Amino acid sequence: MSFARRWFLGGSVALPAAAGASVPAKPSSAVEARLAKAIAEVRIFNTHEHLMPEKERIGQAVDFFTLAGHYAIADVYSAGLSVESMEAVNNPKTPMDQRWRLFEPHWRMARHTGYGQALATAIADIYGIGEISAASLARINQAMAKANKPGFYDYVLRDRARIGWCLVDAYWNTKPAALERT
Numbered sequence: 001m002s003f004a005r006r007w008f009l010g011g012s013v014a015l016p017a018a019a020g021a022s023v024p025a026k027p028s029s030a031v032e033a034r035l036a037k038a039i040a041e042v043r044i045f046n047t048h049e050h051l052m053p054e055k056e057r058i059g060q061a062v063d064f065f066t067l068a069g070h071y072a073i074a075d076v077y078s079a080g081l082s083v084e085s086m087e088a089v090n091n092p093k094t095p096m097d098q099r100w101r102l103f104e105p106h107w108r109m110a111r112h113t114g115y116g117q118a119l120a121t122a123i124a125d126i127y128g129i130g131e132i133s134a135a136s137l138a139r140i141n142q143a144m145a146k147a148n149k150p151g152f153y154d155y156v157l158r159d160r161a162r163i164g165w166c167l168v169d170a171y172w173n174t175k176p177a178a179l180e181r182t
Contacts, residue, residue, distance in 0.1 A: 043164035051168050054153045062148050063141045065089055065099055071115040079109035100134055
């Protein structure tokens with residue numbers, strides 16, 4: 001490795017400390033208010049989403065594991081949930097308390113991953129429940145069932161997330177489009 005390269009790598013360690021030494025004064029509350037207003041008006045264009053049509057979703061029973069059973073379950077699986085336990089957790093016919101007992105030890109290890117935090121944020125922001133635990137599971141399920149009605153996607157996507165439009169990747173529809181037309 002050349003001297004210049006070593007210097008760059010070594011020097012890069014000191015950059016955060018040097019940057020912190022010259023932090024400008026805290027912005028005025030007027031600036032903060034204008035920024036918050038501008039950010040709140042931003043509309044997002046979501047170019048990759050996996051949503052079933054709302055009509056199908058509201059026709060199904062939903063619970064905590066419906067929501068956790070997407071990306072967050074992969075982190076719980078990585079934390080040690082067995083394939084057999086994952087099948088039981090994802091099976092709505094398995095009693096809720098049994099599903100939680102299988103899920104919870106591994107959830108404790110996965111809850112701080114990106115997907116774990118996204119799940120916790122969704123439960124708090126959309127359903128108003130600030131914790132995911134055995135004690136809150138029934139409230140989460142009740143809140144999800146109550147919200148599972150027409151207009152749910154508009155509320156979550158347009159109102160809460162400020163998403164202007166979504167490009168939906170309908171991965172569950174495995175029939176090629178050419179075959180659908182015949």
